[in-house]
């Protein structure tokens with residue numbers, strides 16, 4: 360395995376890029392959290408005896424999420440769609456728009472799956488315990504709109520403090536609620552990386568057509584951690600041919616995945632879950 364030394368100045372550039380990307384993704388993730396929370400609040404405050412979402416609720420949720428996700432994904436993919444490496448012919452653009460639509464749809468599907476599980480957790484809690492609507496209303500006013508609903512639901516259970524102090528076991532399903540934000544941030548980051556990979560592929564293809572050679576023959580995995588060791592440190596600088604896969608080791612668990620790029624969806628969650636490693640394309644053979 361060949362490892363390339365990444366100059367300090369370049370490291371600083373990647374660190375800045377990472378900070379910018381993180382800000383951007385967190386902002387978009389927060390928009391989703393605010394929307395989903397308002398949806399959940401509505402569900403809890405108007406809870407009836409029905410289990411799960413009605414067809415109408417499901418449709419509204421899907422459409423709104425799709426709109427939020429498409430806006431984010433299109434920002435990523437417009438880099439390729441509007442790049443000079445993509446022919447202005449409409450077919451290429453249609454194919455790319457299709458890719459962006461597919462991406463937005465797959466993000467939405469993953470979010471819907473999680474939200475429906477959360478709705479089930481809420482149904483379980485509401486059936487098993489008495490959730491005080493007034494308390495819930497009071498708490499959602501007190502905390503920010505994007506704040507976790509898991510704690511708020513738990514705190515709104517009647518006699519929760521009594522149950523806790525008496526050592527009564529609150530059933531695990533109370534905590535079966537998982538926030539939408541880590542999933543969304545990870546998928547937004549993945550879309551960002553995938554659009555970059557797509558752009559480099561387009562550049563390579565164009566170069567191959569015009570000059571008979573690749574513009575970037577190599578790629579390098581860039582670990583963007585600073586100071587403290589995170590799971591991908593030992594992979595920093597790993598360099599492989601453009602079409603090859605990186606052999607990525609999770610430094611914490613030892614799990615190994617063959618990955619085309621950071622957050623490659625074919626890898627295990629241990630290596631592909633939320634990650635701000637970067638990838639550098641270049642033409643300097645090892």
Ligand SMILES: [Zn+2]
Pocket residue numbers: 591621634635636
């Ligand atoms: Zn990483």
